[in-house]
Amino acid sequence: MHLDASAEHELLLSVARGDEKSFKQLVDIYWWPVYYNILTLTKSTVTAQEFTQDIFLKIWQKRALLAEVDNFMNYVFVAGKNHVISAMRKKVLDTNAALPDDLVETNNSPGLAMDYKETWDAILKVIDSMPKKQQQVMRMSRIEGLSNKEIAERTGLSPSAVKWHIVAGLNTIRIFLATRNREFLLILLSAAVLLY
Known part of the structure; x- marks a missing residue:
């Protein structure tokens, strides 16, 4: 399903107001594009699944911001990239002068x-x-x-x-x-x- 700009804006406004049904619709439409985008960055299906869930959870937690979003696809892709970078930073900084084993193991x-x-x-x-x-x-x-x-x-x-x-x-x-x-x-x- 693809939304035109007007329909997408209305959906985002509805989510921004806290409508859970609209949020479910948003997730249904954009889950797979976000998942595949994260997968290309992480090369791990498990990590991509986890990160995609995290990203949509954060979007719901900060849903009021959606009222100002013009292009949700761009918005969510940037959010995805930032989430991956943040997770990489934590993994690297959690090491004791070595690359984390789980980073290597989860990479296909x-x-x-x-x-x-x-x-x-x-x-x-x-x-x-x-x-x-x-x-x-x-x-x-x-x-x-x-x-x-x-x-x-x-x-x-x-x-x-x-x-x-x-x-x-x-x-x-x-x-x-x-x-x-x-x-x-x-x-x-x-x-x-x-x-x-």
Whole structure:
């Protein structure tokens, strides 16, 4: 079923007002496009199913925002991409200097899984090659997930010095990722590891 712009807008307004029947209709229409979009990003049917459910749950929780949406397909695809990036960030930051096993196991592409692991290991080596203080700050920020304020308190550096070390370190890693010429990994890993 495909809705024209006017019918879609009316449906979104109805959902925004809290109409559960309209929300069910919205899910029925857009579930599979969202699912297949997530599947192309995650390469895992289980993960795609879970993420699609999460995305529609969030849409319902923030349904009031739908009143301002002009194109729901674009809106939900952006929401899907952001959800995948957020999940990747959590998986990477939950590691102890290693790519999570579940990230590799849930990915149906052995080649891509190997790329993730190789790239993550290489990023850690890049961090290890940084000046000692910058290396310390980068590990605290991007691996341990500490805030700039927490890093400043632990290291005795000023907040501006912490920020400088992070910016310099991120530039080094971005250049490294770009030179590996792996666009998909650059998008996901830069979002997950670098833009936290």
